[in-house]
Amino acid sequence: MLPRRAWAASALLALAGLFALAVHAQAPPSARPAASFSAAVANEWFGLALQLTQQTPGFSAPVASRAFAYLGLALYESVVPGMPQYNSLAGQLNELSSLPAAQPDEVLHWPSVANAALATMTRMMWSNASAENKARIDLLERTMALKYGADFDPAMLTPEISNRSATFGRLMAMAIMTWARTDGGHEAWGALRRGQPNYVPPGGAGQWSATPPAFAPPLLPHWGQNRPFVLKEAAACPAPAPPPYSEEPGSALYKDAQEVLRISSNATQEQRQYALYWADDPGKTPTPAGHWVFITNDLLKLRRASLADAAQTFAQLNLAMADAFISCWATKYALNVVRPVTYVQLVLDSSWVPTLMDTPPFPEYPSGHSVQSSAAASVLERIFGANTSFTDNTHNDRGWGPRTFRDFRSAADEAARSRLFAGIHFNFGVTGGQAQGRCVADKVLALRLRK
């Protein structure tokens, strides 16, 4: 039998325990908000996504932009319950009216949620990755907690919270993937590798036709019919009308073609460097959208951004770039503007071809790089500030970097103009694309992220 004093102490302890239980039943312990964790989980997954994009077949520029957008959305939606001042995008994006809700009484650990959501989404989006890269996905998911002990504090991360968080992250990724499968892009490059339905380019003077040297069939002719994320329709951001087709000397198109011929034939070393730097070819690089993801990922690391900051940034940036490609592709295949190489060979110089790179296999207007770089720069200006100087390390491994830019706009303008220097776009394709990209960014930035 316990002595009386010990009994009293035990009783008080039991009482305290019961009271604690009772309080627990009423008010669950508050979880740390997403803003109190580092962006390491996001940095790691987007870093791997860049590698996967470069090394996985089929990740052309539009396809890559779509994958990055779903990855950014999965990150944002999985942690937004831990961002008290922010809204979910369910109800704001097309045909996405609701997403699974976090259980209000269950503490979630946001890095674990994000880790599971991003791992699941990465597996589904890059489902045809090589076996080696699939192993990298598994390894990254498993080792995240070991690499970032400060975010994955074992004292706080009980097995229950860890399991529950991973479960919620996976569920969110599944819900977003379910929505993704119906956007049209999944059919173009989905798990089942469906080929595009037969597409016959329109004929007639001034219409785009396959270009030398490969005369490849048009790339993703139905991409513009995909469901945009934010734009109410792909045509919501029309590019200014291009000059009408004319072979008359003195016509606007004739003059633009002369300009392409002149600049590309006499490009300075600097202009040639720009052309190659922003080529961002699929299979060799993370594509144009990946280029901006790379820049952004570095900036977030440099600024020691929080998980919440990274979620917001990657969501806005990638939604803007994905909608930019849809908008651009809709315009390209609606107008079917001829490429400079075709026009120049027909009208000005039958032996001319661009010397720096092959003309991509799709219509000219507007320039895809111009649209998406303009959209990306507009988003990053809003997030980081218009006068933010940054260093671009995307192509360090190719010996072309690092390069420092004084601001996002100058980098985007250089990317856009690089297509003219390369001889694959007219100047109006560049300026028209920039206008379209700004419009897309404005609509993405109008999303009600903050409460």
Add this chain to the structure above:
Amino acid sequence: MKRLPVLLLTTLVAAAPLWSAEPPAVPRFVEETDSAGLQSRFDGDFEFQVGGGVATFDCDGDGLPEVYVTGGVNKAKFYRNISTRGGPIKLQEERSGLELTGANGAYPLDIDGDGRVDLVVLRVGEVQAFRGLGGCKFERATDKWNLRSANAWHSAFSATWERGQPWPTLAIGTYVDRSKADFPWGSCTSGAVLRPAAGGKAFANPLELAPGHCALSMLFSDWNRSGEAALRVSNDREYYKGGQEQLWKIAPAQAPQLYTPEQGWKPLQIWGMGIASHDLDGDGKPEVYLTSMADNKLQKLEGDGSRPNFGDIAFKRGVTAHRPYVGGDIHPSTAWHAQFADVNHDGLADLFVVKGNVASMPDFAMLDPNNLLLQNSDGQFVEAGQLSGIASYKRGRGGMLVDLNADGMLDMLVVNRWDKAQLWRNVGSGTADKPQPMGGWRQLRLIQSGGNRDAIGAWVEVDLGARTIRQELTVGGGHASGHLGWMHFGLGAAQSVKLRVLWPQGSWGPWLTAASGGFYAVDRQNGISAWKAP
């Protein structure tokens, strides 16, 4: 020091409200699948990943519900109920005329108003209607009744009797386009509404219910007590494009109209799989439970009821049931059939949810036990699946709580994909040898003349003294599973209670008194009478 225990007790008493109300009594269920003679499997590949329903109905007039279990690619089986009242459940497979393949769901109702139960069978293929001939024999009546459907993937059903109609109006939901099985996303097909043809005796040509968003459950219910049932449709977000949950206004002689956000309908996207409806809070309007993949909802009508503005109270009431409660699987749950019923006779509706992985989806629980959520006196629900003995790790789909042995206690049927169907007998607080009901109960059967013989659409109110419990008599909902027959009420400690019936498109009948613990027929013309087995 002597005052310490007193202080402790006082403090504990004072702290008591911090805990939930006294936990509800847990009934015991004993599995009798094999001993009852239930030998059915629901098999099939992609086109049978949803569905797997069971129908219960009394077709031989002995008061014991027969059981019809769909089998997917296997033959659907009819079992005559030969149980001894109050004893173990015994089912005997018989040839009834209901045998067919491709069946994934079934709903009983008396279509032609002849007093004999008929059956609508959902199929991967054309829907089939069977006319009851009596004595548990059926004949195909699909063509005779002009019940026209395409060679589609049928996945949901509900029925109502519209004002002045002797025949029911049927709603049939479909899933994805069968020709696009290699890429089903975005290929949901339309549903249909079939109204009685002029002159009766058959259905008019179907009205298209478009857009269809891969319906997995439908329910005609008078959601705002206007006297007119609307059609609730729960849709699977997995395959629709731009879809959402739906509520269709079905006004007499008018084309179906979707309720819109402007009218108060809130868009909701879930992996909708099942619907259960019940007035839980006693305000006279039904709450709606929607099953999904880890995202189950309990919707309550908000505002004055003039607009279909539903808010989610699943978390508040403890019915999220979003992951397994036993078995150690940490993945999210996949929920299908749902049903409110009072399994422990405390006068409070409980919630039964059938769970199971779609196939072997790695991101969802493989060990996903069915739920039995018992309602507390404070309105909270408490999981009792494990304690009650119904936790099963098979791939559950359809199901039914129904009293199979006429002892007043609701037994449980579950259909499982790629596995055998299961059956549990509710023995209350007793054992298999000595079942013991846990409280008062009463079962009612409504009868009226005219076409709608079973008074589908009626509301029954039972006055327990301190509060009133209500049930709406519906055909539809759940997951591919239907019941026609006794309405079951748990009465708690009450020995004799009053009840009244709001007859379909009619007025309240008088208050009637009946003792606890029996079966009663309530005739619209002749009032209440105790029912005895022939």
